[in-house]
Amino acid sequence: MSLKIRLAPDEKIVINGALIQADGRCSLVFLNNCSFLTEKHIMLPAEANTPARRIYFMIQNCYMATDMERPPLLDALKHLVEDFHAATTVQSIKDTLDHIRELVVGGEYYPALKLSEVVMRHEDRHLGNGSWTEGRKKAEAAERRR
Template structure:
């Protein structure tokens, strides 16, 4: 199934590990086959993984972007997820954590990334950060 990306002027994204930037006008791309695509707003640098939920998100993002080496990031994901789940009491957030774990086990890394994104949003809300301002 093709994936259509609608890009804003200057918007960047990662496509199979390569950083690509749109020109000065809106554009649409249609990807006809499976590819790892991540929009700029969903990309996290290693130094931005500075909260418990972000420390879960980051290894999932790396598994998605570097699927051939996903095992390299798995232990970090499990450790951080376990630590987080030991202190969080919100049933929906715990369900998202369990869901993300299942998705990672099934190698559905993009789905796991979007699930852990909800966990980051929850944490941002609890910490009083602006939600929706990027990961």
């Protein structure tokens, strides 16, 4: 089964750890399994500034890491999830964190990454934050105005 992704000019994608930038509008067709994230799904270290965002960031790093790099990242992720689980009183978020743990243990990093967005949205609502992608869009717009 193949997967086709369209990239805009100058859009970036990470494929199996390699950062690739489109020099024009293009399509990529993946004919086998690989780890990839498009630019809009890549959280930068400075954006991992809340507990839920650190969970997303660490899952992202586990997903992109090599087998040799992954063990210490998984250990750090385990502690982040445990801390959030202990701190929240919302059962649905506890259940979501439990599901994230199961996915990570099974090596299903991309589904765990997508599920961690639920935890981030919950945290953003309770902290009154905008989403991390909204913050990025505002920063990019400000940079273009300069």
